[in-house]
Amino acid sequence: MTTEHTPLEEQVIVVTGASSGIGLTTARMAADRGAKLVLAARSEDALEELTAEIEDDGGDAEYVVADVRNRDDVREIAETARQSYGGFDTWINGAAVSIYGRLADVPVEEMRDQFDTNVWGLLYGSLEAADHLRERGGTIVNVGSVVSERAMMLQGSYSASKHAVKAFTDALRMELEDEGAPVSVTLVKPGAIDTPYPTHAKNHMDEAATLPPPVYAPETAARAILHAAEHPRREVTVGGGGKQLTVLGQHAPRLMDALMKTIFSRRQRTGDPPRPRDEHGLHDAAGDLEERGDYEGHVAETSLYTRIVQRSPIPAGAVVGGAVAVSAALAYRAVRRRNESADS
16 A cells, blocks of 8 residues: 555554664664554563663553564564554564575574574564554565675575565565555665674674675664655665665676675675674574674765655666666676786
């Protein structure tokens, strides 16, 4: 449906993955704007702290300790919203876990665990939300990734999970539209975002993991998510860098393959030894309320590209066309230099 929804300050919003990164930033931003929150994550300590913080600032929030891999837990999130607020208007599927490493080095069991959270958890949440919103109307926002459009080397299983998220989201949107249900379904595709994503990841590389630039602040993704809660949109990419990656991958896939091997593989590794971390998001809850990670490079606080495509009818391709052409030229030069070095 394309009708505008109620203002954010009049909404009840469910956020999964609310204890860290984009989910945490989105929850705080929504509370600041007057929305009522139902917060879900695996760490009760973090949820208690966040709920108290929101209430101390004059906001209204409830929390549910939930593992989205468990469908009964997801149902409990919806039930809490119904009992506390009479229901919800927007459901944001933000829970996800990450793995770094070549596919041959990542145990298949870990990939399965990752899909349980990134795909099945999102699927459970989306179906629960759709059942509730068919009558009252509202929004489902699924947090995907630019790697749902262009797979990222060393994050192959994560990329595969986000490809599944995009396909499921597109299919759900079409079916709800076919029913005439007053439910908008938006896929938000962040590029590299400065969250604890690399430190929470299970890392099978021999170096510490990091994010490939350009890197954006989590507020850029949170703003896009909350904009979708008020203004229905099919999908939005967060960050012009992510859009360049997508368009270049679509129009010059072989060049993008080479770029992945020559540039992106190196830029996901810090050169330092792996962090001594026994806990990771694949199996352990994030106990601390951390919005940002420890990325040492430049972090863009805003995305002009995302603001433009959200607020104007200008085709996204026109916005990034020139930048993509420059990226292609630079990529070609980088690949040629590497090949020349190998031949000398």
